[in-house]
Amino acid sequence: MMSLGPLGFLSPWLLTAAIVLPLIWWLLRITPPSPHHVFFPATRLLAGINKDEQDKAHSPWWLTLLRLLAAAALILALARPVLNPQTATLEKSGLLVALIDNGWASAGDWQQRASSMRQLLERAEQHNNSVLLLPTADIDERHSLKPLSAFKAREQFASFTPHPFAPDRLKALAVLNKAALGNQQVTFFWLSDGLDYGHAKEFTTGLTALAGNAKNLTIMKNGAKAITPLTLHALVNQKGDLQATITSPGGISYEGHVRALDNKGRSVFLKPFKLAANTTTTEVAFELPLELRNQIARVEIKGRRSASTSFLVDGRANWQRVGLISGEASEQAQPLLSPLYYIKKALKPFSELTEPDDKNTAQATDTLLSRDITTLILAGIGRLQSKTSEQLQDWLQRGGVLVRFAGPRLEQGGDDLLPVPLRQGGRALGGALSWSKPQKLAPFEENSPFFGLELPADVSVKRQVLADPSQLNDGVLIWARLEDGTPLVTARKTGRGLLVLFHITANSTWSDLPHSGLFVDMLRRLVALSSGVTPKTDTNTASNNPASSPQPGDSLRKQAELPALPPIRILDGFGNFTAPTIYTKAVRIADLDRFTPSKIHPPGLYGTTGRSRALNIASPSLTLTPLPAPPANVVQENYKANGSYPLAPLLFTLALILFLIDSLIVSLMQGLLAPTGKRSRLRKAVQASAILLMAGAALIGTEPALAAPGEKQRSAAEDAFALNMSLETHLAYVRTGRPDIDRISRLGLTALSKKIASRTAFEPVEPVGVNIAKDELAFFPLLYWPVPAQPADLDSATVARINAYMKQGGVILFDTQDQINSFLPGQPAGEPTPLARLLARMDIPPLEPVPSNHVLTRSFYLLNSFPGRWQGGTLWVEASRKNTSSSVRNSDDVSAIIITSNNLAAAWATDERGRTLFAVTPNGERQREMSYRTGINIVMYALTGNYKADQVHLPALMRRLGQ
């Protein structure tokens, strides 16, 4: 190890190779660049002109310099330079025990730690040390204590990640104590995360004891510029806002942004915060409308990837489920007088309302409670059944919020499920016989949840139920009063829940309040008060089972029987959601709040989807303490702010780039600068750009481009083919594999295409020869298929493709081209023809000779016969529909198959100058013209289908038109 300022060399002796640089310089100077090569007829005349000036044959000095730079970069790279190298020393061939804190606090700057660790292991490799790696967070008794080679340790370290829970250093110490480290030289390295979890001192002492000499222990700590661990905790505060608390171990100032995300990861809110150096916490409140607040699923510090700064927000701050029960039955008849009308209007936008159809209050309550409501609103109900009352009482104990509105029935005294007993009879204000006027509302007091809401001037109360003044004790909370001090809204805490009474009706008969916006705000704040109802404890087992006497362990057993929440998704060390690991266990709901996350209970969401509870690292009580000062003589080192950085890859890349530039220059000097033919210049340019491309590929490392190039090319070729074939219509012929036949097919179709283009509106482009076994056929309306005497056998896949082509509306024109044989005597009778052999495996419908009224006879020209090079062969088409129900039958009634033996292509074929290639017999040029007409009719038939067949209806249509 040699260092030059912030630069260190791991293999400094390789720098001695630099002495060969002058040698390279000399060699490059005397080696001329290779000459530009020119074929020149008059070379003989040049021979013997002795004007060579060899000194001009040297490479230019800047090219030599470039090469030297490349060589120097290579030598430097081989010497393995490192920026900001570690300085702590290692003993030769001893044991290195490296402990690394991989708890939640390490995630923020894991790269730094990992880089320090890798460098440490690299040095251990050089010093031939064996290594024992101990991750303090997920260590257990079964952890292997077998020292590894540094190389293996590096592999092992690659699998380490930060965990979302605190490290257990004492366990690591215990494990280490158990290990027999022997008498060898041991060096201890502790890559700490800078936090004291309450036992750092003990741990350091233990380590020092193990090391024997304090100098053998090095503690890596966070430097001044390192990222300090932070935690973030979010709660709904008194005002109903979500408030994030950021905690640091102190001593640093930090500025950043807190971001709230919804459950799809979209940013809902972003707010800056500042953590001063002399404080350890700062608070950020999100003043958000409740609708938005309820969508927040996660709060995090922007830009920090750590489980400790990702706070999961669970159902307690979430969307509320409100149950509504009315005591009256007039909803349908008079909706504006219905007690629930204004409540529904007020709550609908931000909570889920549940209203049972059942008019029976007891059953309705049952239904609602089973639907896990958090708030229940009872309007205009006087007296509850005792059983229902008990049920509601239990529900209130578990955290429900019950809001009751008064009504005429409650004036009779009501039941015991009220915050305060009521006086018999109500109070009417501002009646004809009363002195008093309708009362306005008094401003809300500070202890009221409504505090801060503005009072509209026009709200007055005409009638109310009165609380019994003698019963107004400390337990009764008065949240709203009239101007004369009479309670308007009273409440009582019942267990974890709340019981709230509005002393007025929920409709506008007693007051103007339901008309006002204040009513909406009040209801919203009330609903937000619910922090969720804990699931029901199974008390029925005990009460319904009198035989089982209560036992001492009963309550414990009940605890155990609480339903455990299974993990849904957990956080990894970086704060990303992952699937639960095999170690993750379900959590009992009661334990959830006292737990600190651990390996078996990592932070994350538990429960069932939609009703999940979050377990977070940060809690309100969590404070972070920095590591205490270590004992004297212990070596301390800081993680480097920018980490130590190996420069070798950079230098290798630089050398590669320089070499590529060099070869580019050389090829430019040889090829592009000297005058040559255009073609060779082009070739050189292609070479040069190929070099550039290679360079690009080497630098970017485009592996996908190299992977399976064949497939890509093939699909690209297929795409090009499809694009070509579908942009314009081509006639197509099947390549038989015999060049003579294929040539005639091509020439014939070319000539036919020209004729079609000149005579009809259809302008086919150059015909295409298709490989029936491979090419996609869907682009061609018509396939011309000459059948040679010995057709090649088709495999079954091809036959299936051909059948599909015919089914999808394609037309195949088979041309056996053997009508000439009918003129020859001695044709063997029984032998199957080539066409028969070819068609044997296809799905061919019954055929018939073209009837005289077939569409083919008039699809463009009126034709009686269909001659080609020969005359007299029958043209076969699919038998007409009434005779068959074949599967190869397309809806347009176009024959999928046409068979001729007249050798049409030969009659059509012309050479490039339009001269015909074959004589047609027996009728000469007139027959050739008819063969063109045949071809045009067939193409038109394939393109327009049965369009011309409609002409048969012409007489009927004309008659209908009155002609």
Add this chain to the structure above:
Amino acid sequence: MDTPANDYDLFEHEAHGLASAMPALLVEAARIASALSHGIHGRKRHGPGETFWQFRTYENSDAAHNIDWRRSATTDRLYIREREWEASHTLWLWPDLSPSMSFISHQAKSRKAERALVLTLAIGELLVRAGERIGLVDLMPPSNQHTAPQMLAQNIATHQNHESFRRFPVSRQMKRYSECLLFSDFLMPVDEITDMIKSLSARGIKGHLVQILDPAEETLPYKGRVLFESMDGNLSVLAGRAQELRAEYQRRLHLHRETIRQTAQNYQCSFMVHHTDRPASEALLALYARLGPSLPGAGGARLTREKGASS
């Protein structure tokens, strides 16, 4: 299309290209030739022909049907009507198709061989139209039929790799008083050329040498470090700075050319230079003007536009 694997294939490949370009060359040749016209020239002596030459008294050896009865009737003697001998001349054509001719530089429009072929075909067409007989040494006997230019083209296309296109024409086929048109770059050793001229002259054949050169061969426009290689690859010269060689090269080329010119002059042969960056018609015109006076009989070719002649 196959890509050429080596130099030999390259030339063959290019020759194929040349052959496929033959109809185009024929057209071009016909176009250039149509701009010039030429009459059948008499030999200024009696013989087979159509124009009247002289009356002569009948001798016993004459055939009776040669007697001009109208003339004879005016006197008591019998006269024979003699016509002027209007024999056509024989010209041998020889385009050089050796590898050296396939050179093309960035300054030229076409290969030297292409230009040689165009000139061959064009002059062939012109000569046949003028009633002359043209032939290819070893490949095509002289003919003055109207198909002769096509036969010429077909013969060249078919036999373009024939040895006779690679060496100077020295066939016994070439008879006295015929002429020979040689299209080449004449960059071979000067002795070979002198020998060829001498041998032509010795056999009473008049030679017309057309030197077709690429402009790059005139100016040597190369710079820097260049390895020059002859077209057959037998000889290579490495130049440290090609531009330094230019002056000396041009001097040598001039000397070479002057030697040929002098020799040609001494042996009654003509010599002209044509560059491939110039239009072919230019060379054709010059060549035709040069051929004209040398053709015996008519006292020089009438270089007239065909249109002008007919009007």
